[in-house]
Amino acid sequence: MPGRNAGEETTLERVTIAPGMPSSIAASRRSLHCRCQGGAEGMTIVKSAPARKGFGNPINSVRRCLVAGFGLLVLTLIAVVAGSTYMVKQYQADSAEMAEKADTALLLQGTESHVGTAGLMLQRYALDGDPIWIHEIISAADAATNNMATVRAREKIADNSEALARLDQLDATGNGLRSSLEQVVAQRAAGDGAGALATLDTMVVPFLQYRENLRAAAENELSEVATLQADADRSGELAFWLLVTSGVVGLVLGGAVSVLVGRSILRPLSSLEATANKVSSGDMTARAAVSGPAELSKLGGALNHMMATVEERTEELRLSNEELRERNRQLLEARAQAASDALTGLLNHRKFHQKIREVIDEAAQTNEAVSLVMIDVDNFKHVNDSLGHLKGDEVLRELSSTIAETAGQDSAYRYGGDEFAVLLPDSSHEDAVGVARRLLDAVSHTIDAEKITISLGVAAYPEMASTAEELIYRADMALNWDWHALISRKDGDMPALAENAVDAGIASG
Secondary structure (H helix, E strand, O other), X not given: OOOOOOOOOOOOXXXXXXXXXXXXXXHOOOOOOEEEEEOOOOEEEEEOOOOOOOOOOHHHHHHHHHHHHHHHHHHHHHHHHHHHHHHHHHHHHHHHHHHHHHHHHHHHHHHHHHHHHHHHHHHHHHHHOOOHHHHHHHHHHHHHHHHHHHHHHHHHHOOOHHHHHHHHHXXXXXXXXXXXXXXXXXXXXXXXXXXXXXXXXXXXXXXXXXXXXXXXXXXXXXXXXXXXXXXXXXXXHHHHHHHHHHHHHHHHHHHHHHXXXXXXXXXXXXXXXXXXXXXXXXXXOOOOOOOOOHHHHHHHHHHHHHHHHHHHHHXXXXXXXXXXXXXXXXXXXXXXXXXXXXXXXXXXXXXXXXXXXXXXXXXXXXXXXXXXXXXXEOOHHHHHHHHOHHHHHHHHHHHXXXXXXXXXXXXXXXXXXXXXXXXXXXXXXXXXXXXXXXXXHHHHHHOOOOOOOEEEEEEEEOOOOOOHHHHHHHHHHHHHOOHXXXXXXXXXXXXXXXXXHHHHXXXXX
C-alpha cells in the first residue's frame, strides 16, 4: 500500500503460498480479490479482510434505515398531533375557567358596591328619618344577597370547597349586618333616632371589614384570571413550537432517508420533503403526493391525514384565541363602564372610594393635604315629583357638567342619587373652600330649573380626619346634620366639627 514499508502490518490479511503448495489450496483462494507478490522462493497474496457481519446486504440495510427513519417520522408527527390536541383542549378549559372567574369577580365587585350603597342610604335614614331611603336600602341589600347567592351556586357547581368555606364566612358576616340593618330601620321607623344611631355605630367596624373582605375575594378571583391567562398563553406557544418541531423533524428525516435510497424512490421522497418544508413555513394546506413504493405511499397518506388534523386543530386554536381576545375586550369595556356613572358620565361611587383610598395613602407618605367637597341638591325629591324623573335626570346632567367644568373632570364624582363629591388631592382646607364658593357661583348662573340650589360640606385631611372613611364621614355630616341641634350636644368633638365645617364653606345656594 502507498506509504507503508514492506512487511508492515496493515488491516489486510496476508496468505503465503510456497513453491510446491497443492493446487487445491490455490483454487480455494481464486474468489479473493488479490494481487500477488513473489519471487522464485514463493508468492504472497494480499486480500481484503472479510466484511463485517450484518452489512453484507446493502439493500436490506437501506430498507432497515428506511423503515426506521419513516417510522420515527410518523411517531413524531403522531406525538405532535396528540400534543397539539391536548394543548387545544387545555387552552379551551383554561378559557372557560377564566371566563367563570371573571364573572365571579364582577359579581363580588357588584356585591361590594351594593353593600356600600346600602350602608350610605342607611346612614342617611338614621339621620333624617326620611322613609324614601327604606326602599333604596332594601333594594341594595337584596341585590347584594342575590349576587352572593349566584357566586355560591357557581362555586358549588365547581365543587370548590375552599371557596365555599370563604363564602360561609362572608355570608355569616353579611347576615349579621343584614339583621343589624333591619334593626336600625325598625328603630328609626318607630321614632327611636338615638337607638338607631347607636345600633348604626356598632355596625361600622364589621361593615368596613365585610367590604374589605369582598374586595379581597374579588381581587383573588382576578389574580386567578391572570394566572389562567398566562397558562393559556403558554399552551398556545407550546402548540406552536410543536408544529414547528414537526416540520423541522420531517425535513431532517426526509433528507436523511433520501440519501440512503435509490433513484426509484427519490421523486416521492422529494414530494414529502417539499411538503415538510411548506409545513415548517406555516402552510398547513400542503399535502404530499401518494405515489412510489407501498411504504412511501402509506407514509404519504399518513402525513396528509396528520396535516389535515393539525390544520383542523390550528384553526380551533385560532378561533379560541379570537374568542379569548373578544372576552378580554369585553372585560376591559366592562371595567371602564363600572368606573363611570351611566347617567352623568362622572366617575361613580365605587371609583370614588377606590380613588380616595389611594389619595389618602399617598398623602400619608408625602405629608400632603387632601380636601373633600360633598354636594347635595336641595329638595331634589320635589323636582322629581313636580317635573318628573326625566326632568330630574336632565337637572343632574346639567349639574354634573357644571361641577366637572368648575372642579375638573377627574375630580368630580357622582356619589349617589342627588349627591356629588369633589376630591382635591394636594389641596388645603382653604383651597377646598374656594372651590366650594366657585361651585355655588357656577350653579347659580348656569342652572335655573325650579330655582335649583345646592348645599356643600367641606372636610380636609389630616386636619379633620385621619382616614379616607373618616374624611367622607366628616364631609357628609357637615352636609346633612342640623347644626343648631348638633352644637347643643354634649359630645366635645361635635361642636368643633360643626365650627370647622361651617368655616370650611358649608353653604346653600
